[in-house]
Each structure stands twice: as C-alpha cells, then as structure tokens.
Amino acid sequence: MSSELHNDRLLRALLREPVDRTPVWIMRQAGRYLPEYRELRAQAGSFMSLCSNPALACEVTLQPLRRFPLDAAILFSDILTVPDAMGLGLYFEPGEGPRFERPVRDAAAIDALPVPDIGSELRYVTDAISLIRRELAGQVPLIGFSGSPWTLATYMVEGASSKDFRHIKALAYDQPEVLERLLNKTAQAVTAYLNAQVEAGAQALMIFDTWGGALAHDAYERFSLRFARQIIEGLIRERDGRRIPVVFFTKGGGLWLEQIAGCGADALGVDWTLSLSEARRRVGDQVALQGNLDPSVLYASPPVIQAEVARVLAEFGHGSGHVFNLGHGVHPQIPPDHVAAMIEAVQAQSPAYHE
Secondary structure, three states: OOOOOOOOHHHHHHOOOOOOOOOEOOOOOOOOOOHHHHHHHHHHOOHHHHHOOHHHHHHHHHHHHHHOOOOOEEOOOOOOHHHHHOOOOEEEEOOOEEEEOOOOOOHHHHHHOOOOOHHHHOHHHHHHHHHHHHHHOOOOOEEEEEEOHHHHHHHHHHOEOOOOOHHHHHHHHHOHHHHHHHHHHHHHHHHHHHHHHHHHOOOEEEEEEOOHHHOOHHHHHHHHHHHHHHHHHOOOOEEOOEEOOEEEEEOOOHHHHHHHHOOOOOEEEOOOOOOHHHHHHHHOOOOEEEEEEOHHHHHOOHHHHHHHHHHHHHHHOOOOOEEEEEOOOOOOOOOHHHHHHHHHHHHHHHHHHHO
C-alpha cells in the first residue's frame, strides 16, 4: 500500500509539527446531513447494511470529500461494532437509535462475554479501510476510530442510549470490580480492533469517549481514563515510517483536562464548553488540540459562521498543534452549504496563524 500522502496537514498538526494552515475535518462528516448519504442509506435498507458492506462504507466515507476540501477522511462505521461482535445483538430502532437485544448487567453475563476475533467478525471494517485507502490514492489521510471502553459499556449495560445511566452506575457503585472486568475485556477488544485498523491502512486513530462526562469526578479516572490509557499503551504507533497519531476525546471532559493530557494520546478533542485558549494554557505543549466549534453554530447564516470560525482560531492562537473541528458531531439538519462556509472560513483565515 502506498504511503505517499499529497496532503498530510492533519498528521503534522496532530504531532504539533509546522503546517501552512489549520487542517479541518468534522466529526460525522459522512452521514445524515448529506442528501447523497440519505439516498444511499435508503437503497441499502438499513444502517448496519451500510456499515457492514465495505463497498458501501467506502462510498459513504468518500462522499464528503467530493463536496468539501477536507483535510482527512474518517472511516464510516459505528462505535458499537465491537460490542456487536461480542454477541449482544445490535439493532437500530427507527427514531430511537441503537439497541442491544442482550444487555449485560451481572457478573455471569459479563464473564461469559467473548473477546471477539477481529479478523473474522470485524473483517468488514478492515476490508472497508483497505478499499478506502486505495480509493483515496493519497489525497488525504484516513482516520480509524473506536468508542472508549466506558462509552461502549454504557450501551452494553443499558441496552440503548440513556439519559440517567442508572444500570451502569448502579453496577459501578455496587460492584465496581465487576464493571472493571467488563471494561478490561472491552479495552482488550478495542486495542486489537484499532491495531487491525492500522494494519489495514488507517493513518490516524480516534477514541470517542462520548459519555465520559457523565461520570462523577472521582469515578472518571477509575472507569474511563484508566482504560483509555491501557488501550493507547497497546497501540501500534508507527507504520510505513510514519507516526500514527492518536486523538482521545471525552465529551464534557474539560474538568479533567490535565489528567487526560497525560494519557499517552498525541491530541485531545475539546468540546465547545471550554475555550481553546484555556485548554492550551492548561496542557501547554504536551498535546495537540482538536475542536471546538459548537455544531449549532452551523444553523446560523454564513457571516455568523465565519465570525465564529475566526473566534475559535483566535482562541487557539498562533502556532501548530490545532486541528479545526466541531465540538461534537455535525447535526443531521445542518445545510451542507453551511458546512462549506465553515471550511472555506478556516482555509481563508487560518494561514495568518502559521506565518
């Protein structure tokens, strides 16, 4: 597989190396806000049929790159592929999101969970990555990803998304060692999964700790960050002569930023609740930062979007180590031309910060 990259801004920025402008990509850039995605999704019949078909996953991954001059592609998949491969019966209820037929809520169910064979049960993901790399032909780097053990466990124990996390938090407080067994098993699976993505061609990795911010202050280290650190320590960090940067993102994690900066990741995702100037002051030159425009800004008019882009760029300030992104995923109702306005503003305004 050719390792020549025509645009490596993302990889250099994640490693805090000099760039000519701030790279930009957006979480969930391949997905429901694009009419071409909705058309393909309707043809495919279900969300999982898109994810599990390498050719379709490749097509969805490439769709936003045909529209926008983005600096990275991100694999089109779902964070719940790992627990699905552990036999929990993932399905999607229209309008309700992901659900599991067989949630795990006690020691017996957790101890019976298999660590999946990535090469067979998640081969569709690695096949998609190989195909995407071929089709990208070095245009931009490809980001692979997984959910964090804590975030995956919330779905595995609750059986669906949750507002109060009552089942998993009851387990955390009543039987913390049982929950730790689940998190350890999931961490082993995620480590193998991300390494398989690197072997297949992923050039950067991102770990999404979507629900880390739901934890109590002293529980975050025990049930989330510790297992993220365990994964990062076990990852392949070089391939084809290049460093594989790792981004770790805890939504709502601003309270623990200094702790997170020591987890071994090259970059931290920052949501919109924390200014990048404060984040940069607190972590210094330990890590790069990714973020952090509020996705709801993209409902506003293009002049407002341009002004908010200017604010985010100014908050980070001069120098490398910033990847422009949203503070979370793009909303399904966002007009694509508003996304274009954001990307154009980053490209027009950011070179001044790299002179």
